[in-house]
Structure formats: C-alpha cells, structure tokens
Amino acid sequence: xxxxxxxNFFERHVIMAEYNSLEQVRLQKITELRAAGxxxxxxxxxxxxxxxxxxxxxxxxxxxxxxxxxxxxxxxILTGRIRATRAMGKLSFAHIEDVTGKIQLxxxxxxxxxxxxxxxxxxxxxxxxxxxxxxLMRTRTGEITLHVHDYALLAKAVSPLPxxxxxxxxxxxxxxxxxxxxAELRARQRYADLAVNPDVRETFRKRxxxxxxxxxxxxxxxxxxxxxxxxxxxxxxxxxxxxxxYHNQLKQQLYLRISFELYLKRLxxxxxxxxxxxxxxxxxxxxxxxxNPEFTQLxxxxxxxxxxKVMELTEQMVSTACHAVNGTYKIVYxxxxxxxxxPWKRLEMRQGIMxxxxxxxxxxxxxESLLATMRAKGYNPPHMATxxxxxxxxxxxxxxxxxxxxxxxxxxxxxxxxxxxxxxxDPLTVERFEGYVAGFxxxxxxxxxxxxxxxxxxxxxMGRDYTAEDEELNLMDEDYLxxxxxxxxxxxxxxxxxxxxxxxxxxxxSIREVLLFPHLRSDEAGGSETRE
RNA sequence: GGGCGCGUAGCUCAAUGGCAGAGCAUCGGCCUUUUAAGCCGUUGGUUGAGAGUUCGAGCCUCUCCGCGCUCACCA
Numbered sequence: 003x004x005x006x007x008x009x010n011f012f013e014r015h016v017i018m019a020e021y022n023s024l025e026q027v028r029l030q031k032i033t034e035l036r037a038a039g040x041x042x043x044x045x046x047x048x049x050x051x052x053x054x055x056x057x058x059x060x061x062x063x064x065x066x067x068x069x070x071x072x073x074x075x076x077x078x079i080l081t082g083r084i085r086a087t088r089a090m091g092k093l094s095f096a097h098i099e100d101v102t103g104k105i106q107l108x109x110x111x112x113x114x115x116x117x118x119x120x121x122x123x124x125x126x127x128x129x130x131x132x133x134x135x136x137x138l139m140r141t142r143t144g145e146i147t148l149h150v151h152d153y154a155l156l157a158k159a160v161s162p163l164p165x166x167x168x169x170x171x172x173x174x175x176x177x178x179x180x181x182x183x184x185a186e187l188r189a190r191q192r193y194a195d196l197a198v199n200p201d202v203r204e205t206f207r208k209r210x211x212x213x214x215x216x217x218x219x220x221x222x223x224x225x226x227x228x229x230x231x232x233x234x235x236x237x238x239x240x241x242x243x244x245x246x247x248y249h250n251q252l253k254q255q256l257y258l259r260i261s262f263e264l265y266l267k268r269l270x271x272x273x274x275x276x277x278x279x280x281x282x283x284x285x286x287x288x289x290x291x292x293x294n295p296e297f298t299q300l301x302x303x304x305x306x307x308x309x310x311k312v313m314e315l316t317e318q319m320v321s322t323a324c325h326a327v328n329g330t331y332k333i334v335y336x337x338x339x340x341x342x343x344x345p346w347k348r349l350e351m352r353q354g355i356m357x358x359x360x361x362x363x364x365x366x367x368x369x370e371s372l373l374a375t376m377r378a379k380g381y382n383p384p385h386m387a388t389x390x391x392x393x394x395x396x397x398x399x400x401x402x403x404x405x406x407x408x409x410x411x412x413x414x415x416x417x418x419x420x421x422x423x424x425x426x427x428d429p430l431t432v433e434r435f436e437g438y439v440a441g442f443x444x445x446x447x448x449x450x451x452x453x454x455x456x457x458x459x460x461x462x463x464m465g466r467d468y469t470a471e472d473e474e475l476n477l478m479d480e481d482y483l484x485x486x487x488x489x490x491x492x493x494x495x496x497x498x499x500x501x502x503x504x505x506x507x508x509x510x511x512s513i514r515e516v517l518l519f520p521h522l523r524s525d526e527a528g529g530s531e532t533r534e
Numbered sequence: 535g536g537g538c539g540c541g542u543a544g545c546u547c548a549a550u551g552g553c554a555g556a557g558c559a560u561c562g563g564c565c566u567u568u569u570a571a572g573c574c575g576u577u578g579g580u581u582g583a584g585a586g587u588u589c590g591a592g593c594c595u596c597u598c599c600g601c602g603c604u605c606a607c608c609a
Binding site: 418446 | 545564565577607
C-alpha cells in the first residue's frame with residue numbers, strides 16, 4: 003500500500019522481461035551481433051533510390067538499351083524492412099519493403115563470400131530494417147532485383163512482425179497467408195498492422211488525401227481556416243453529452259467541445275465572412291461501428307449564403323474529394339453502387355416521409371395529432387415529447403435507410419433545430435438539410451439563425467425540453483448571444499463527419515478502419531487482477 | 535447499459551467431455567536464379583482470467599476482462 007508507485011514500477015519491469023521464445027532468440031542475436039562488432043541500431047543510414055525509383059530507373063535503362071541488349075549498369079543503395087527471406091546456402095533472396103513498395107535482394111557468395119551470405123541468413127530476420135548496396139538486375143524469372151555487393155543492419159526487430167505472405171495468382175489476384183486479420187489486434191497494434199498490411203497504409207493515405215482536398219477546396223473558395231477552443235467553459239452547437247475536465251489553477255470546470263459551431267459563427271460577427279475548421283470533436287456517448295468518442299469534423303460558415311447555396315457547394319466539394327481519391331464519381335460502398343456526380347437528389351422531408359409512410363407532417367402541427375396518426379397507421383415510437391422528435395423517428399426508421407444515392411433531405415422541424423433559421427411563412431419548419439449517402443447521415447447544414455432575440459427564445463425553449471436532472475445541459479450561451487447582438491450577417495453553415503466521408507470513399511464498414519488509433523478499452527490482461 | 539456470438543502457439547486456424555494439433559514464422563541440416571522456394575528434422579501452449587460440476591474440462595455452469603454483431607443512446 004505504501005510506495006505504490008515503486009510497486010508498479012517493479013511490476014512493469016517484470017512484464018517487460020516476459021519475452022517469448024522467438025524474441026529471446028532475437029535478443030541473443032543482438033548480443034552476438036554486438037560481439038561481432040555489428041551495431042544493431044546504427045545512427046545513420048544511406049539511400050540512393052526508393053524501391054519504386056530503382057525499378058523505374060532499371061526499366062527505363064532497359065528501354066534505352068533496346069530488346070536483347072544489356073541495360074546500362076545502375077548502382078543503388080536501398081533501405082527497407084525485410085518481409086521475406088529465402089536462403090539457399092550459397093545464394094540468398096530476400097524481399098525488402100519501403101514506403102514505395104517491395105523489391106528483391108539477391109545475395110551470392112561470388113560477390114560477398116560464403117561467410118557474409120551465411121551471416122545474413124543467420125542474423126537477419128523478417129522485420130529488420132536493412133540497407134543494401136549493389137547493382138540492379140533481372141533474375142531468370144524476370145523480377146527486377148538488387149544484386150547485393152554489401153549490406154548493413156539499420157535496426158533489429160526484437161518482436162517478429164506478424165508473418166504474412168502473399169502469392170500472386172496467374173490472374174493477378176493476391177492470396178495472403180496468415181495475414182494479421184484480427185480487427186482488435188490490428189487496431190491495438192496499428193503499427194504492426196500498417197507494417198504488414200499495405201492496403202491499410204493505402205486507406206490512411208486516402209484519408210490524408212481527402213482532408214487535403216477538402217482544405218484546398220475551401221481555401222480556393224476564399225474560406226479562411228481557423229482554430230477555435232477545444233477546451234470550452236460551455237459546450238454547444240449540438241445535442242450530445244460532453245467530456246468534462248478541470249483546470250487546476252483556474253479552479254474551473256471545462257468541457258471538451260462537441261461542435262465548433264458557436265465559435266465559428268462568432269467569427270462571422272467579426273466580419274471574417276467565410277471561415278472553416280477541420281478538427282476533433284468529442285462526444286461522451288456510445289461507441290459503435292460508426293461512433294468514436296473523438297472524431298474529425300469539418301464545419302464552415304458562409305456569409306450571405308443560404309442552405310441552397312450550401313447544398314451546391316457541398317455536392318461540389320464531396321464529389322471533388324471522391325474524384326481525387328478514386329479517380330471517378332462512381333464508387334461501390336459495401337456492395338452498393340453510389341454515384342456522387344452532381345447535382346444530387348433533393349428531397350423535401352415532408353415529401354420523403356409521405357412517400358414511405360403516407361403521413362403528411364404538415365397536417366399535424368402538434369405532437370398529439372401526429373402521434374395519434376402514427377399510432378393509427380401502426381407506428382409505435384418510443385416515448386417522445388415533441389413533434390420534432392416524432393418526425394425524427396419516422397425519418398430515422400423509415401426514410402434514412404432508403405436514401406442510398408447522395409440525397410439532400412431538406413426542411414426540418416423547428417423544434418429539433420435550435421440554431422437554424424425559420425422558413426419564411428412556415429413557423430414549424432427551418433431551412434436545414436442533411437446529406438445522406440448509403441443510408442446514413444454524412445452532413446448537416448442550415449441557413450443559420452442570426453436573430454439574437456429569436457436565438458434567445460430558442461435556447462429557452464430548448465431548455466424546457468430537458469428535465470431538471472439534466473443539470474449539465476446549459477444551452478444558454480450568453481456570450482454567443484452578445485456576439486449576435488452586434489449583428490451577424492445572414493449565412494449558411496455546414497458540418498460533416500470526415501471519418502464517415504472517409505468510410506464511404508474507402509469502402510470501410512467500420513469507423514475503426516479509418517482511424518489510426520480508435521478508442522478501445524484497456525487491454526491489460528486478466529480482469530480479476532485489476533485493483534482499485 | 536441490454537441481447538446474441540467469439541477469445542486455442544508469434545500470425546491464420548483445427549480439435550464428440552478422454553494424450554492440445556496443422557500451415558506459416560522460429561531453430562538445425564542439405565541446396566548457386568528463388569519468390570507461400572523445396573526436402574529432412576526441431577522447437578514452441580497458464581486454451582483470455584478466476585471459480586465450479588466431473589474419474590476426467592479447450593469443450594458444460596457461474597463471475598470477471600476484452601472483441602464482434604445488434605438494440606438503446608447519439609443532430
């Protein structure tokens with residue numbers, strides 16, 4: 003009990019000493035390498051070509067030489083990680099992989115001598131980083147290969163990479179053997195996943211490309227990228243439970259933001275006109291295949307625009323991102339053909355609900371009337387207080403799943419949209435749309451409410467919908483109202499989950515496949531050993 | 535949080551309540567153009583953790599941990 007920190011420290015060292023048999027073999031090799039004067043972790047490396055550059059240069063040299071003629075000699079120093087070895091006594095082959103791909107090494111006693119070939123076979127393992135110099139050649143089977151004249155260790159791997167082997171079939175398809183496949187292990191040890199699964203690396207390259215394209219698109223449309231607080235004294239802009247934290251010196255309760263909205267719109271008051279932010283939101287809610295506690299959000303606000311203009315910009319932006327990543331506007335998501343070519347379908351929510359349920363929400367201006375009709379038609383929503391929530395239920399249960407092709411569902415109930423501007427002449431409806439693709443929500447946007455008196459009223463109404471025990475739910479943001487009182491230009495605002503867009507564009511079912519380090523529970527082994 | 539399913543060697547997976555196995559990886563041997571190299575041999579396990587039933591548990595029961603699917607929650 004006393005000195006608990008020291009106990010944990012000791013315990014940790016015991017855990018660290020638990021090497022498996024494969025690791026013990028490699029540790030022994032490290033000792034022997036040092037004894038032989040080989041530093042397993044040298045400070046510097048040298049490289050003249052990436053794998054891809056070496057292959058391209060050799061092919062170009064072959065072309066220059068012409069068929070049947072030997073190409074000009076190309077010397078190269080390559081670096082990479084050993085992915086496969088094939089030792090044959092006086093010969094040895096290995097594949098190394100760098101960020102551009104794989105290339106084969108060919109070691110022979112003619113150049114290296116028996117001792118150096120055997121030394122490579124004995125001490126170099128899959129997973130080690132190596133450097134090899136030599137001359138490019140083609141083997142008898144036609145593979146462009148580095149004929150090695152010298153080699154060096156760059157970093158020894160103690161733990162074996164999860165072994166995976168590929169064999170390319172005659173039809174070009176690749177069969178993978180014993181690849182790292184467990185979703186949990188892959189997420190927990192993303193480093194190993196990335197190291198052995200090239201398609202995972204490709205997914206995250208695509209993700210980076212998507213974000214880069216979104217940013218460039220908005221920059222080119224004269225939006226200013228800004229950064230607003232993640233630690234906020236009040237949270238708002240969405241309906242979600244926040245994470246709370248505490249500033250020790252200020253003795254202040256703080257929240258991690260659940261949206262950027264209220265801060266970004268303050269900037270419109272400051273005459274910035276067009277602003278956007280790409281960053282992390284945090285929501286203290288359930289985790290699922292499409293929810294992570296922290297996720298990447300894109301929001302922009304556009305002065306003098308309305309939700310119709312935002313729709314047009316949205317379909318342009320998302321289709322541009324799709325084309326940049328996939329080279330086409332048409333993709334397949336989980337077996338469904340999706341076409342992002344603008345313009346996307348526009349569907350009024352009232353009409354959409356009518357199409358799938360036969361209920362006209364305009365005929366039911368209050369919750370009681372709507373609920374009675376729903377019940378009469380056999381719909382049994384869980385207990386819900388407001389008209390908007392009943393409508394939301396109908397949309398979520400019956401309409402959303404039908405929206406496979408990119409669709410803007412527009413004109414939402416006022417009472418579930420406290421930051422959106424009312425539709426002129428229709429007090430129950432606001433100018434809001436959500437973009438749906440493949441049956442789930444991709445983005446959410448509206449003509450922003452800029453009337454400070456109306457906004458104050460909405461905050462009050464919103465507060466009423468929540469019961470007294472929701473003490474934390476303080477939606478009244480006085481500073482935001484003060485900003486709005488200085489005058490906010492009419493504007494259209496937009497929010498989109500970047501992770502979900504990435505899921506769509508990379509054909510991933512789970513958000514965990516597009517997050518490098520998704521949230522997972524503690525992986526400490528043995529439940530009964532945890533003490534608190 | 536609820537329901538259903540899963541957890542076996544470093545990785546991918548087998549195993550009617552009856553000696554815990556295979557492929558790849560590892561280790562040793564043979565092999566001078568291989569590519570899942572091949573051939574011969576070898577090693578590797580607290581079957582997620584703990585308890586129970588049983589002559590005997592990877593398998594049945596309970597508790598716990600973790601993951602997956604699903605529901606709830608979720609702009």
